[in-house]
Amino acid sequence: MIRVLFFGRLGEYAENGRMELTSPPAPGTAAALRDHLGAVDAGLGKALAEPQVMVAVNQEVVDWDSPIHDGDEVAFLPPVTGG
């Protein structure tokens, strides 16, 4: 199972800003997960394609070609606006 979290403006595309997938979409990279979500929901796909969106796997920001394994927590992060 993959736990997917959406923060900031991305949160509106999933109830409570989160969803669960039974397994990582092939070929099992962060980019594949992003593309899979975009295929299901075009609005989300467009929001995730914004160049400043980052992906974190298990709370660590990673490259889009990083692998995703069963049990991972994947988070999509728009640009932060803290402080």
Next chain:
Amino acid sequence: MIRVLFFGRLGEYAENGRMELTSPPAPGTAAALRDHLGAVDAGLGKALAEPQVMVAVNQEVVDWDSPIHDGDEVAFLPPVTGG
């Protein structure tokens, strides 16, 4: 009358760090006052000759060739060490 004030390490050359002169030593510049004081007290003269010592007339830092008039307050200021 000229009121002369000495601050910091210069204060030890005058009781309570101050003295009074009846008139500005000729030719009536800050440098002339400094030289006059140095002629009276060699130790003070040496201390005033330190390149970082500044002179203020009526609480305004001025050049050594600035004039001094009767009634002025002249202060000799070693480098400051505030804060």
Next chain:
Amino acid sequence: MIRIQPEDFDLAEEYQQLRQGGAGVGAIVTFTGLVRDFNNIAERQGASVETLFLEHYPGMTERLLEDIIREARDRWQLSGVTVIHRIGELKPGDQIVFVGTAAAHRAEAFAAAEFLMDYLKTRAAFWKRVRRGGRNEWLDMKDSDRMAASRWQREGKQPGRDGGGQQ
């Protein structure tokens, strides 16, 4: 010390904490961020704003802040560092973020506090939204914040991945 909390904080308490760093503490810098007028924040016209809300990524936020503080301690000699960031609903004038640094000399304390704030604005996992006219609007990062943070980066390094070394 890192705290992420909905509760307000007390500058005086945090300051006293930083003062406890021993006889070597000569300089304490505090930065406090306050919520400015909402409509100013949202930076465009429209219905008036009802609330400001801060979301964070629990777990990851703390990890990022620990990284940031470790980096500050690598760069400067610090006897104390405190970072507090509030989450949840805030109103204008509320305290939102606190950074406090203690050091022997003021240059270190100032640089570290500014560094931490620049990174908090650009790297820590916080998102601000305003609610107005019944709708949520997420705020964008300001270019000025991006530029401020980039000062600390060294050539040939990834943003936020540069280790020790002075600016």
Next chain:
Amino acid sequence: MIRIQPEDFDLAEEYQQLRQGGAGVGAIVTFTGLVRDFNNIAERQGASVETLFLEHYPGMTERLLEDIIREARDRWQLSGVTVIHRIGELKPGDQIVFVGTAAAHRAEAFAAAEFLMDYLKTRAAFWKRVRRGGRNEWLDMKDSDRMAASRWQREGKQPGRDGGGQQ
């Protein structure tokens, strides 16, 4: 606001004062200088130090501080500035100087606070002495302070005589 006083000051009170600048205040920076271990300050070995004493030039000190604050307000948009400097006898750990700045944005508040501190160290009419073994010793300005202050000077201008303009 400028205060030169033998009395201690209360950071929390000064902070609350700076917070009263209205809905536009988004950033408050405070700097507090503490008296470090005396022997460290004197920076050489010998009899142990008994007291630290701060002398100032009443009247001129206030005038210089007013100039410095005016210069800071020319350079940066500030909604509040407070400078407090203590005089008289102090002991290790005592608060000696306070600078507080309030502004819409943190960059201004930080820069102004640092600027004011650099100038307080090098331009304001304060002199520190220590007493040890029954003798008074005046302390010298540190090269690091001279260098810090020189950052703010612009080419072709006299030290401390440069008016407005950003760094």
